[in-house]
Amino acid sequence: MRALIRLSFLLSMLLLQAVTPLAARTTELSFRQPENGPIPAYITTMLEEAYAQLGIKLVYLEMPRARSIVEANAGRIAGELGRIPGLDQDYPNLIAVDFTLFQYQLVVVADRRQCGLCELQDIKNLAYINGMTSVEQVLAQQNYKGPTVQAVDLQQLHLMYTNRRVKAIALNDFEARELGLVDDPHNVVVPILTEVGYHYLHKQYADLVPKLAAVLHKMHDSGRVAEIMRDTGALISDPSKFAKPPQFGRINVAAGHWPKYTNIDGSGTYWELLRRIFNPVTSALQFNANTLQRATAGLEEQRFDIVIGNYADHKLNKAIASRLHFDYDRPLYLFAQNEEALNAIMQGDFERLICQVAGYGYEKFLPETLNYYYTNSTADCFSLLGLNRLGGVISYYENIPDQLASSYPSIKIHDSLPIHAIFQDTPRGKLLRDWFDQRLAELVRSGEIAEFYSADDLNRSTYYLNIKPE
DSSP, X not given: OHHHHHHHHHHHXXXXXXXXXXXXXXXXXXXXXXXXXXXXXXXXXXXXXXXXTTTOEEEEEOOOHHHHHHHXXXXXXXXXXXXXXXXXXXXXXXXXXXXXXXXXXXXXEEEHHHHTTOOGGGXXXXXEETTOHHHHHHHHHTTOOSOEEEESSHHHHHHHHHTTSSSEEEEEHHHHHHTTGGGSTTEEEEEEEEEEEEEEEEGGGTTHHHHHHHHHHHHHHHTHHHHHHHHHTXXXXXXXXXXXOOOOOEEEEEEEOOTTTSOTTSOSHHHHHHHHHHGGGOSEEEEEEEOHHHHHHHHHTTSOSEEEEEOTTOOOTTEEEOSSOSEEOOOEXXXXXXXXXXXXXXXXXXXXXXXXXXXXXXXXXXXXXXXXXXXXXXXXXXXXXXXXXXXXXEEOGGXXXXXXXXXXXXXXXXXXXXXXXXXXXXXXXXXXXXXXHHHHHHHXXXXXXXXXXXXXXXXXXXXXXXXXXX
C-alpha cells in the first residue's frame, strides 16, 4: 500500500513538472563569460539585478563567442547576454527580450600612418573575432574585397594587430577602449556601424521574456539603468548624422602662430582648411593666431569654439578632440650645452631648467623629475641657453634660428605625431567636431585638399594615401 502511495506521489510530481513551464522552475541561468570592460560590466550588472527580482541567479561559462551562439540556440546555455537585432532570424530558438540593452559602435582600428583616413576601402586586410555576424554583414554590404582573418578571441585579435600580422581589426568600440587601442595616437578608430544590442533567451524560457522586459523597463523609468551606466563608465557613443548642412552662426577659431599655416593676417594652409570645412555652415569665421597657451586658455574659458594644433591626448578641461588628424607634426628634439647634460636630462637627474614654448605640454615626453621654464618663442629659449641661464631646450629643428642649428648637441624625444582640432565638450562642440571630421574626410576623398595642401603637407599628413591619381 505504501509503495502504491509513493508511486502515486512520484507520478503526480512528474505530471506537475510536465505541465509547469521550465521558466517557472528556474533559479539559475548560464551564459557565456563576457569580456572585461565598461559595457560588459554595465550589461551584467543590469541583468543580474533584473533577474534577481525574478529570483534567478546568473552564472557564466568560459567559451568562444562563435560557440556560445550555437550552444544558446541548442538550449545548452540559457541564451546570449547581448547581441545585435535580428539574431533570432538565423537562430530561431532564440527570443529577443523587448528592451534596448545598449548601443555601441562597430569600429575598425588601423594605423593612420599606413592608411590615412583608414576607411574600409583603404585597408588591405583585416581581422575580426569569429562569430561576429555584424562584422560579416558590414563587410558584405560594403563589398570589402580584402583578405580577412578570424581570431578565436579578443586577446588573439589584439596580438594579430600589435604584431603587425594584419593591417586593421574590426571590433566593438568598448572593446577597443578596453584594449587601450584608442590611447595610441597613431591609431584611428573608424566607425562602420552604429548598432543596438538585445538580450536573448532560448525558447524554453519563453515565459521569462515578458517578465524580464517589464523589470528592465521599470529599472529604466526609475533611473536605475542610467545610474548603472554611470557607475560602470559605460560610454554610449553615436556620432552626429547630418541630413543637411547644419548652421552654427559665428565660429571663433584659435591657434598658435605658425608661419605658412596660421598667419596673423588670416592666410595659411590650416586657416584655409577651416574655411573649406566651416564657411558653408557659419555666418562668420574668426581666426585668432597668437600662442597656443592663450588659444587653449580661451577654449577652456569658452571664448573660442575651436583650437587647432593639439595632440588628441593633450588634456584640457571640458574639451574633446577630432577623430581625424589634420596633419602630423615634425620630430621633436631636446637640445643642451653638451652630451653630459643631454644624458642627465634623459635620466631625469638634472636640476637646471628646461625651456619650451608655453602651451604644448612637451614635458610629458621627458622624465617627471625635471623642471621647466616657459616662453612665447623658441628663439627666446635659445637666447637664454646661449647665455647659460638654462640647461636645455625642447624644440623642432625647423624652429631653430639658422645660425644655431648645429651649435648644440641634440636627441630626438619623439617621432612625428598626429595633430588634431580641439572643441568644447558641449552639445554645440560635439556637432562642430562631427562636422569637422565628416567634411575633412570629404575634402581628402575628393582630392580637394590638394588644392591648398602642398605635396609635403599631403605626404606628412598621410592623406596622399586616400587621393586617387587622375
